[in-house]
Amino acid sequence: MRIRRFTPIQKTFHLLLIITFMTQAVTGMARMYESTLFGKALGAPFGGYVNCLAIHKVVGVAMLLLFVCHIIYAVILVLAGKVQSHDSLLPKLRDIKEFFGHLRWMMGGKLPRFERWAYWEKFDYWAVFWGMVLLGRTGLLLFDPVQTARYMDGSELNIALWMHRLEAGLAMGYIFLVHFSVIVLRKHSFPMDQAMWGKDADYKTVKLERPEWIERLENTGKLDGLIVKDSSPVLTTFSYLIGLGGVILGVYLVIGGLMNAHLIPW
């Protein structure tokens, strides 16, 4: 038995974000590591160092458009009154309590009773906002340095480039190590959390982790509408292929990046 945590529109947003983020990660790393074989191999499918930049720029703009679409979508949802207080991703006092409760649980206490979104999921969501604003802004500045220099001092480009690199390192480190560990390595979700993919979230696991949400759904009689059957094995296999493929690529980028970091001119 499965329970639906994300609507098809949200899953599509997530899939598009994965595709664009991975493209940016690979083309960006390919440029950063251009002088090593690791970087050349990354860049080869995209047409090498020069073309990687062109693709990086186009996909970056696509990402920003996706971001705008998401904001419009979120605003429409909120205006239509579809987001009740517990479904909202705004951080609340309760998240801080749950965070410390979760820490206590790690030391042997009792697991907090999470609602629909736990604090780390809210952080995941807002981290993308934060990244979009910082990476998107510096990326737009570097999109055309000559035009940018018309509006600000040319030396700002030096700063923008370093901000872009550091923030990209943070985004990749967070997604490839933290987000992927939560999705893949945790025993409850191993080998991969299905909430976003082919199937939906496992009902038993959700009931165990987020009892407050299930209880709220039961009380308001909305639970039955969200319960779905297991999907076909073909779809499941497909979702594992895409999801775990992304994870492997991410881990490869992290390992390759760390191993080659001493070889590149910055």
Next chain:
Amino acid sequence: MQRKLILYALLLMGIFLAAPSWAQEEVTSGSYRYKDRESSTGEYDKYEVRPGRGTPFLQWNTIPKDVIGYSQGNVNVNRPGNISFKADAHAGIANYRFKRCGDCHVEEAKNNRHVTRADIACRQCHGGEPISGINYYYSQLNPIRRHAYVCAKCHQGASASFARYLVHEPNPFVKATLTDFPKFYYSAWAMLLLVIVTLGFFLSHTGIWVIRDLFTRKPERGVDDED
């Protein structure tokens, strides 16, 4: 089905077709062709000064790597004989003709993405002999005309503001940058700190979490929940 699989496998292998061609490059750079961007007709050589003859005497005359250190801020107009205001910055320097720029200007050859990544030669910006000091009045790199005489050769429409980009970029994390370019120093350190704190916190958080999760029971199908 099988034919399709073979087709896909072949297409997939096509990705690696580029690999052998790296080895067949006639030029040293895999990314930029010689004079790819520049519209001038200047001729430049990989050996920027003159090919080394490999004289047996040179080895005693090499300049120690850390003797010449430059930064944006160390131009002192009042210094007598400041090289930066001379028409020929290298007048009288021994063995100049037989070396490459990078042999003496170790820092400048490394802190410059135009050289390390875009494969631009020093002379494409600094010009032919004699190489004048940056602040020499008629130098093409004098800030009053740098954008038009140098940057615009490759960056169409370059403005004076654009030319203030630091081509020889200082390392943002060292102390000298704090005096030369404080904004660069502070923003890079602030961002680095943010990266370290965020990643450090969440990595340890998730690490402990993953380990703690090993000691819980995984919910099984058809088995009643515990807790």
